[in-house]
Amino acid sequence: MFDMASKEEVLKVLNELLPTKAKDIDDKNLVDKDVIDRLSSAGAFNAVSLGMRSVYEVVREASKWSPAVAHIIMSSSTVALRFKEEGHIYSICITEPGGGTDIKANLKTVAEEKGDEAIITGEKVFASNAAYADRFLVLANGPKGPTLYMVTRDPSVEVEVQDLFTFRGAGVSRVKFNSSHGIRIGTPGKGIREALETVNYERLGYGMIGLGIKEGALEEAGSKALRKVIFGKELGEFQGVRWMLADLEIRSRALDALIRDAIDKAEKGGLDPYDAAMAKLLGAEVAQKATWTAIQIMGGTGFSRGSRLEWLARDARMLDIGAGAREVLYDFIGDLAVKKYRGA
């Protein structure tokens, strides 16, 4: 499939394709097969070879133009890094129609095991990457309770892309498993915990997507509007505008340091789930504030339909929900804080 995955090679493809393709991806809610193939050939789905750090740098860079493409790479890499296997495009199938927060209560998908193999039946929603994936990581109720399985795509797997107003083109889908064939890859009964461990990589990735969206939004608005003259002065000379930008620089610099520190720690001993949760929360803030600011800087023309700022703003909004709603992560972090500070 590829000789040697390299960050440079992947970045070259992204920088070549995304500025011209990103609008189309958002419009059609789909990435064309040739774009997926180009990325694949460049090694974008070889997360183990690339290494965690390079994967996340790729994710950040892709997000400047297409958070959807960044999401595809990130979500697939999440599984690859967690299970040390690469070369596939993976979909993560956890949430069911009842909702994503209370996973246990909503888990209806079942796995009938036969040795290490299993027959999976059930329905998932918000399944990342499903439009492009050849492998599906599925949480299902096995004989010993919730367990992770890997399903290979075949006609028993029905995929229907969801029509969302965010991350269009990321292939987020409703997926039905009709007695689909899978292999148990997790510990029996430990599926929820293992699913969440996998999700941690996505959360860190959302932090990076947040940084990329911020860069993209400010590049876009900055290059088009900061030199515009209003009341005899360039827009970039107004103190209020400078302060708005400064605020974003401060918060994104701290987030960047947090993510790089989290990756350092992860390479030594495993990803800290608190780092991952915090990265996502701060990424959501930075991205939403940056797209808001960018539109203010652009003024009325910032509302043009089908513009880069429009889809970046829509994508930024999702960072507060996907892979763990803001509220759920505050509970998670807050529980630890209470234990730390309440004393003996």
Place this chain on the structure above:
Amino acid sequence: MFDMASKEEVLKVLNELLPTKAKDIDDKNLVDKDVIDRLSSAGAFNAVSLGMRSVYEVVREASKWSPAVAHIIMSSSTVALRFKEEGHIYSICITEPGGGTDIKANLKTVAEEKGDEAIITGEKVFASNAAYADRFLVLANGPKGPTLYMVTRDPSVEVEVQDLFTFRGAGVSRVKFNSSHGIRIGTPGKGIREALETVNYERLGYGMIGLGIKEGALEEAGSKALRKVIFGKELGEFQGVRWMLADLEIRSRALDALIRDAIDKAEKGGLDPYDAAMAKLLGAEVAQKATWTAIQIMGGTGFSRGSRLEWLARDARMLDIGAGAREVLYDFIGDLAVKKYRGA
């Protein structure tokens, strides 16, 4: 055209039509003629007869489902209230392609006067209501400088609806006046000041639209999600969720008091431009925070394309730009504050 405009009659039409039509209006970026006619027959464009207070209540109510329709009524009423004339649908044509903040520097449209009449030539953007209007309030450079004119629609007026991602269906358009026939209705040379006086009514109206969007968003998310059971408890029982809602109640209650006070004052002595600016700024905050909160409460399903929350969120975003960007209004209010506090 109508016997007697009454708030009740207009509200009846709005409540009957909007829940079923609002999505279509947003999709097509257009309000069907029969809806405009129904509103017109009910008296929605008879602002003088309705009275300022009723007009704004109608605007608020319409915004729960369709801020676009609210905008049509508000923008037309603005002109009607300011010039004490009603029964037409008015479009406000101030901004030109160079941008809306520095009006003077960008004003290229010219009016050649012949007595009280004038020939208008030029191009406007972000002209409210232009898709539906039979009268256009136009700022143009007359013999004595910027002056307001009223143009009656005829084939010399070219209207092209803009494709924005916000307030779709409000008829915001690019308008070309090709030697169009107008009547001077403002004081020669005082057009910019008079245009801004008119815009004040819009600003107050945006405050009301903000309150309406907030109501609509919380009704939508609340009725669908607050009774949902997560981790054994109704969503509405979580303290964090209650606090998010409380915050919105507090800020919208204060905004409501401010707007009602501003209307009281306006009915006695004229609309205070600071009240108007503040209403718009607070309305923008309330509306954006409410739609953000509503989507958090809905979770993943809050991202469905074409949903009520989607268009309410897109419309809410515009409140920080239209009729005076947030930054411009902060300058306006801040100048007065400095004078007040810096002492002699």
Place this chain on the structure above:
Amino acid sequence: MFDMASKEEVLKVLNELLPTKAKDIDDKNLVDKDVIDRLSSAGAFNAVSLGMRSVYEVVREASKWSPAVAHIIMSSSTVALRFKEEGHIYSICITEPGGGTDIKANLKTVAEEKGDEAIITGEKVFASNAAYADRFLVLANGPKGPTLYMVTRDPSVEVEVQDLFTFRGAGVSRVKFNSSHGIRIGTPGKGIREALETVNYERLGYGMIGLGIKEGALEEAGSKALRKVIFGKELGEFQGVRWMLADLEIRSRALDALIRDAIDKAEKGGLDPYDAAMAKLLGAEVAQKATWTAIQIMGGTGFSRGSRLEWLARDARMLDIGAGAREVLYDFIGDLAVKKYRGA
């Protein structure tokens, strides 16, 4: 005691005394008897004669220099307005050493009734005005449960002023009732509800104190620093500074409208507890933000010990705790919001 209470008379005394006395009051944690007497003679404790609106205007004005004096007038007036009796200085004694939020669980003070009279024994903390009061409104466990009593000051009532860093001079005290003589003035067993009804007047008053602190802080910093020249420009000419002031003007204007509306409603039908709670919450925000901003404007000299900004900032902080912590009020408002929006 006085001929006729008038707002003008009280304001005259306040404006004459406070600018010179406020620092001393804060330093000594006490208002001198002659100041209390001057206020009393002017009618500051005749809330029924003054009327609710004038009382709150007096409270706002006093807060520009001495929130402590404002608090004395407000807290006494609260009881006067609630029980339609005036001419005394009232102290409100509800909270006990265990804490003020969960009143019921912490209520240890007991009242032994003999007809309408009662013998009160117990200890209160954070009792407003106790240093100056001749009457104490006391919540105690009577024969039918928590009930309100009025105790007249005599040697059985021990008052020890608390050494707090906020509202110094307001006479907030630890009070011991040693078989003190009281009269039942509330409905037996309904004391907690009735105490909270009384507290509502205080909450509205805190909103006004917040507005007064804001005015005082910006007057102080503005007159001393906005004309200062930095990098060749007056400080007040910097856009960032103007925006900081604008933000305060916006929020205080809305709060002012809310409070005046709440008073209108209260004069017609009784004080709305939600209005009162919201006024306090917004007052706390405005006051804290204003004192923060004022110190930023002053720079290093804003940190001088014993300065007006110092005590205004310390007093502002308390608005988020006294008469109902921010968190408790968010619960209160949030509960109603959930009921409103969760649907049937």
Place this chain on the structure above:
Amino acid sequence: MFDMASKEEVLKVLNELLPTKAKDIDDKNLVDKDVIDRLSSAGAFNAVSLGMRSVYEVVREASKWSPAVAHIIMSSSTVALRFKEEGHIYSICITEPGGGTDIKANLKTVAEEKGDEAIITGEKVFASNAAYADRFLVLANGPKGPTLYMVTRDPSVEVEVQDLFTFRGAGVSRVKFNSSHGIRIGTPGKGIREALETVNYERLGYGMIGLGIKEGALEEAGSKALRKVIFGKELGEFQGVRWMLADLEIRSRALDALIRDAIDKAEKGGLDPYDAAMAKLLGAEVAQKATWTAIQIMGGTGFSRGSRLEWLARDARMLDIGAGAREVLYDFIGDLAVKKYRGA
């Protein structure tokens, strides 16, 4: 003076002394000589030997109880690290009575040079550490313009400790140099730039002080209040409280990563002034929010005068002014951001 400075030794002294001495230091606005001597013997003023990383860890730890003591160590170490000389307690004397933001316009102190030596005459305010220092780093107008000099303490140097409500005990003083003897240690005419380079180390230090204040405040409030039972539940079990703590954890974690990254970079190639400015700004936010939250958690008892929370809150406030006001740093960062984003 000491054998070998070690972080452990300094921390041991701090942990032993500060919990019992911190209140006294704040009360008296002075650190006793024996405490200074103990710190000195332990190596607290041997920044070069300790190394930058250890110095900042010491500063953070000291701030949990006494930001004033932390400030003494930090400010002295700033000079030591910048000029690679240690074993003295250094005072930084830059600001003059006219104000600290526009340094150039306010610089009146003059240096008359004789070879490398100089006679310094002038007056400084907000001079850090002056109560304890034996060396003063002084910005003065030399023959070639603003230049840095080092003055050794002798009777010609008059020190008067300022009575501020923040960082009491840090020895911040008004200092008069009356023909005092100094040595030129900076490049002639480059004194302002070099002074600011020195200040960068202080800014980074304020970031650490912010983290320490946060820890101290939450330790204090947490251990005293989170197990308190209200309405039948421990305070720490309330979701709203958990979220308040979570928010602080998130922001302090990111700040911690930023500071550690800044130190890594500084050890390789010099301290990045943007890192330093950002650390201070985020430290100010974290510290003020943490002390605010801690007082909310404590309720009324959080207002006791002379409590740990009180002085931590007063000290936290200063982080937005000292060593560069928030507004000045936003300008600094914003200028760079505009250059980055406005394009060619």
